[in-house]
Amino acid sequence: MVENRSESIASRVKRPSAEAGALASWNRLRRRLGEPIIETCIKLSGLVVVVFVFLIFLFLLKDSLSLFRQYPISKFLFGTEWLPISDPPQFGVIPLLLGSIYVTVWAILICVPLGVGSAMFIAEVAPKHLKNVLKSLVEILASIPSVVLGFLGILWLAPALRDTFHLSTGMCGLTGSLLLAFMALPTIISISEDALTSVPRTYREAAYGLGATRWQTLWRIVLPSASPGILAAVMLGIGRVVGETMVVLMVTGNAPVMPKSILQPLRTLTATIAGEMGETVGGSDHYYALFAVGLVLFAITFAINFVADLFLRRDRK
Amino acid sequence: MNGAKVRQQIAFSALGGITLLIVVPIMLVILYIVINGAGSVSWQFLTAAPRNGMKAGGIFPAIIGTILLVLGTMLFSLPLGVLSAIYLVEYARDDLFTRMIKLSVVNLSGIPSIVYGLFGFTAFVLLLHFGTSILAGSLTLAIMSLPVIITASKEALESVPFTYREISLSLGATKWQTIRYCVLPYAIPGILTGTVLSLSRAAGETAPILFTVAAFYLPRLPHSAFNQVMALPYHLYVIATQVPNIPTGISFATALVLIALVFLMNLVSIILRAHYRKKRLW
Numbered sequence: 227m228v229e230n231r232s233e234s235i236a237s238r239v240k241r242p243s244a245e246a247g248a249l250a251s252w253n254r255l256r257r258r259l260g261e262p263i264i265e266t267c268i269k270l271s272g273l274v275v276v277v278f279v280f281l282i283f284l285f286l287l288k289d290s291l292s293l294f295r296q297y298p299i300s301k302f303l304f305g306t307e308w309l310p311i312s313d314p315p316q317f318g319v320i321p322l323l324l325g326s327i328y329v330t331v332w333a334i335l336i337c338v339p340l341g342v343g344s345a346m347f348i349a350e351v352a353p354k355h356l357k358n359v360l361k362s363l364v365e366i367l368a369s370i371p372s373v374v375l376g377f378l379g380i381l382w383l384a385p386a387l388r389d390t391f392h393l394s395t396g397m398c399g400l401t402g403s404l405l406l407a408f409m410a411l412p413t414i415i416s417i418s419e420d421a422l423t424s425v426p427r428t429y430r431e432a433a434y435g436l437g438a439t440r441w442q443t444l445w446r447i448v449l450p451s452a453s454p455g456i457l458a459a460v461m462l463g464i465g466r467v468v469g470e471t472m473v474v475l476m477v478t479g480n481a482p483v484m485p486k487s488i489l490q491p492l493r494t495l496t497a498t499i500a501g502e503m504g505e506t507v508g509g510s511d512h513y514y515a516l517f518a519v520g521l522v523l524f525a526i527t528f529a530i531n532f533v534a535d536l537f538l539r540r541d542r543k
Numbered sequence: 544m545n546g547a548k549v550r551q552q553i554a555f556s557a558l559g560g561i562t563l564l565i566v567v568p569i570m571l572v573i574l575y576i577v578i579n580g581a582g583s584v585s586w587q588f589l590t591a592a593p594r595n596g597m598k599a600g601g602i603f604p605a606i607i608g609t610i611l612l613v614l615g616t617m618l619f620s621l622p623l624g625v626l627s628a629i630y631l632v633e634y635a636r637d638d639l640f641t642r643m644i645k646l647s648v649v650n651l652s653g654i655p656s657i658v659y660g661l662f663g664f665t666a667f668v669l670l671l672h673f674g675t676s677i678l679a680g681s682l683t684l685a686i687m688s689l690p691v692i693i694t695a696s697k698e699a700l701e702s703v704p705f706t707y708r709e710i711s712l713s714l715g716a717t718k719w720q721t722i723r724y725c726v727l728p729y730a731i732p733g734i735l736t737g738t739v740l741s742l743s744r745a746a747g748e749t750a751p752i753l754f755t756v757a758a759f760y761l762p763r764l765p766h767s768a769f770n771q772v773m774a775l776p777y778h779l780y781v782i783a784t785q786v787p788n789i790p791t792g793i794s795f796a797t798a799l800v801l802i803a804l805v806f807l808m809n810l811v812s813i814i815l816r817a818h819y820r821k822k823r824l825w
């Protein structure tokens with residue numbers, strides 16, 4: 227309003243040149259139209275994330291249903307054989323699911339004690355400068371591409387494990403688990419550390435006031451109070467391990483069989499998609515089966531992240 | 544010293560030992576790659592195309608491919624991510640819809656990268672007829688990096704003091720003018736930090752580009768966004784697993800260049816963050 231009036235006064239006092247008039251009307255137009263346009267864009271962008279999650283689900287579901295029209299869903303979900311190119315082909319997801327579970331359980335068993343322990347060290351014990359160094363090292367680890375770790379796994383870890391455990395091949399579940407544990411550490415450390423440092427100061431002060439040592443306070447007061455956050459860290463770590471593709475594709479030996487031990491070659495859900503997609507014919511049952519595997523992965527990670535988010539929310543309260 | 548003190552000493556040493564158990568392998572990994580790779584990285588290696596079935600020559604097309612993919616990813620994910628964060632911070636009410644968006648961001652960040660690859664393949668390569676191309680790969684990587692950009696931008700916007708908005712609104716500025724001139728300028732460094740970090744992840748990803756863009760062996764540069772390209776992470780995967788008898792020097796040098804590229808981007812983000820902290824007005 228104010229601007230409009232001042233403009234009209236200005237035009238009465240001095241006739242604006244055609245150029246300035248055009249500029250003013252352009253500015254007016256921009257103000258009147260620009261703002262609704264940009265605000266609409268912002269609101270649409272808010273929607274976009276929901277749309278993407280929905281679309282990803284929809285696309286996976288659509289192609290999975292194409293499989294289930296040809297191949298019974300019960301045989302897919304409970305079948306214990308994954309033989310996509312035999313005749314007739316078998317698309318039982320259980321060996322792949324078990325492969326993922328084996329690798330994940332071992333990776334988590336290895337990395338949770340290490341991750342939470344070092345988070346405790348970084349949050350409570352380390353002096354400030356050491357803390358910064360350690361945190362940047364963890365960030366460096368987080369940024370190493372998985373394919374590089376897979377490459378080192380082939381060259382370095384697999385032969386080492388083969389010789390230690392006297393295996394026929396080092397390309398086995400354990401090699402994958404160790405590398406995945408290493409890769410999940412940054413997630414677990416940084417979220418656990420956040421949870422530990424966000425425990426209110428008064429809790430600590432109350433414990434110190436009662437004569438507790440720093441360790442007693444950390445172990446009996448701070449750790450239990452931070453447990454929802456630490457559980458969330460573990461859940462997100464699991465999500466990261468289940469979804470990791472390249473490392474397991476490169477080092478676990480790619481054997482889609484029912485795993486009996488972590489020391490034998492196996493194959494995960496992710497590695498199956500990455501390894502077989504290139505060989506399938508578009509529109510074949512095998513092609514659709516890989517989307518069904520993708521749907522299983524989507525469902526698993528969705529559930530894990532949902533639960534982790536619940537824990538994080540409780541931690542913030 | 545009493546018993547409790549001794550136990551504290553033991554416990555803290557154990558925690559230190561655990562931390563050492565993590566720190567040492569990290570350093571070993573970096574050192575191992577640098578020592579084995581540095582010898583084979585030369586100007587010629589960085590600027591020549593691979594020759595002789597990738598057993599000789601350089602990795603120039605892969606470097607260019609990865610840089611193009613990162614730029615393409617930024618082109619799509621930065622505006623979308625920032626606008627979406629602006630919506631969440633400045634416009635959204637605390638209702639069911641907003642909670643759905645937040646849950647979607649969390650879930651998008653948890654979806655395995657290979658599933659993004661599948662989605663990118665059906666949606667961009669097949670449905671939209673982009674073919675295996677830079678465009679399809681960039682879009683796939685862009686969706687993957689959205690959650691990180693949104694989260695970082697959201698934090699940056701939230702950290703701008705509320706009084707800035709109140710003052711601007713009280714002077715008669717509209718909501719968008721307030722955001723444009725009084726909130727965004729102060730949030731930009733934080734947004735950039737998060738963006739560069741998420742792009743450095745995109746640069747190192749292999750699974751999403753497997754079926755959407757990556758070329759096995761293509762010793763020339765792309766002409767348009769609809770061309771395939773080689774990319775560093777996929778190239779490393781190929782020479783590490785698919786092609787026999789690659790000299791290990793070449794593999795290590797490729798790994799070194801990939802890590803150096805990713806670290807360089809991280810470094811930029813760290814410098815931005817430090818710069819931002821120093822210039823902060825509140």
